Amino acid sequence: MNKASLLRPQSTTRRQLPVTTRQLLRARFTPSFPASTSMFPDSTVPRAVLVFVVISISVLLLYGAADSLRFQSSSSGYSFNIFPSLRNSNNGDSKLSINDDGDDDYKLEKVLKEAAMEDKTVIIATLNEAWAAPxxxxxxxxxxxxxxxxxxxxxxxxxxxxxDRKAYKRCMESHAHCFALVTQGLDSHDEAYFMTPAYLEMMWRRIDFLRSVLQMGYNFVFTDADIMWFRDPFPRFYLDADFQIACDHFSGNSSDIQNRPNGGFNYVKSNNRSIEFYKFWYSSRESYPGYHDQDVLNFIKFDPFIEDLGLKMRFLDTAFFGGLCEPSKDLNLVCTMHANCCYGLDSKLHDLRIMLQDWKTFLSLPPALKRSSSMLWRVPQNCSLNSLRRYDSPEKSVQQSLQQ
Structure with missing residues (x-):
């Protein structure tokens, strides 16, 4: 996704949530365990009546499950729905059916289980129609x-x-593990331009969805689709971290919270600390209206609540996890490269194609030349930092910026 928050001067002032908001958040994240109660207290109700009640409830539950497969987010107002069958659609996609083998086959749990590594780690990328076109x-x-x-x-x-529907169809044509996700009331088939309402909704929906994955017990590497994977990144991850994230700019110290993180690439382990962190992150959007998830992360990373959680946060070195903001300087080390600091799909495509060609050129070198190579990326080109200077603060709307 397009990132421009790095162009704002780095502030060392800790932004605290309002006291009432932080108290509510802490109260919300403090688990409570009510005393156990019996479902059926002692009574003189005949056993036949109880049996009838149990059967009636079971029938209602089964009917509701058959009517709609729905994953309800516990920390937001969004409703995440698996697409209904497309067999009777009028858009010409009659051959594409999501539930030919039964709706249960396409629940999120099943897709994650099929794709997971032995330690229940999955790699997750989101895709909409604009990025799914041929x-x-x-x-x-x-x-x-x-x-x-x-x-x-x-x-x-x-x-x-x-x-969206077309992104799901394209995924089914080209990849093994696809999950169809829609949010009621949000159209995500077009390109979501940076800092528009559609962009903000998409970013926050992503945070809440990833929280749900953690709650299901899965670790994940989240990656934007405009990130090129050139080497296996897992050997470069920190073993002791709960949450580790790539950077637009890296200070040289993986523990320094002054690093400028980029939400397009992170590795998160499923545990109580990471789950509560994602809940806190998502809830904090209400304290910083108009900001996207990456900016809000830059605010809340200083909050004492993160330390209270005991969350181990690490920032990934751009030498291994580079991007157009700060390219990896050694092709012998690079794992991923992100088309960050770039506005517009056409500009991204232009520079990503050059990036891939640079990588192919490097791979074609003899081993000795690879090791001694001083080859550098030919990007950014269309994704120059100058094209982003007008987006130096999230308070500026895209409309205002384009008029400058």
Missing amino acids: NTIIDLFLESFRIGQGTRRLLNHLVIVAL
């Missing part, structure tokens, strides 16, 4: 896995979360 982002993304070093096998663990 010869666009999704093709470059999957190609990087196929030509990377040690990355082809990781496709077996990649779950593509489609945000």
Whole structure:
């Protein structure tokens, strides 16, 4: 996704949530365990009546499950729905049916289980129609896995979360693990321009969805689809971290919270600390209206609540996890490269294609030349930082910026 928050001056002032909001959040995240109660207290009700009640409730539950498969978010007002069958649709997609084998086959739990590694880790990427069109982002993304070093096998663990009907169809044509996800009242088939309401909704929906994955017991590597995977990143992750995230700019110290994180790539382990952190992150959007998830993370990373949780947060070195904001300088080390600091789909596609070609050129070198190579990326080009200067603060709307 497009990122521009790095162009704002770094503030060392800790932004605290309002006292009442923080108290409510802490109260919300403090578990309570009511005393156990009996479902049926002692009474003189005949056993036949109780049996009738139990059967009636069971029938109602089964009817509701058959009517609609629904995953309800516990921390937001969004409703995450699996797409209904497309067999009777009027858009020409009559051959595409999501539930030919039964709706249960496409529940999130099943898709995650099929794709998970032995330690219940999955790789997750989201996709909408704009990025799913032929010869666009999704093709470059999957190609990087196929030509990377040690990355082809990781496709077996990649779950593509489609945000609209056409993205799901494209995923089913090109990948094994696809999950169809819609949010009621939100149209995500067009390109979501940076900082527009559609962009903000998409970013916050992503945070809440990833929280749900953690609550289901799965670790995940989340990756934007405009990130090229050139090497297996797992050897470069920190073993002791609950939450580790790539950076637009890296200070040189993985524990320094002054690093500028980028929400497009992170590795998160499922545990109580990470789950409560994602709940806190999502809830904090109400304290910072108009900001996207990455900016809010830059605010709340200073909050004492993070320390109270005991969350171990680490920031990933751009030498291994680079991007157009701060490219990896050694192609012998690079694991991923992100088309961040870039506005517009056409600009991204232009620079990503050059990036892939640079990688192919590097791979074609003899081993001795690879090790001694001083080859550098030819990007950014269309994704120059100058094109982002007008987005130097999230308070500026896109409309205002385009008028400058």
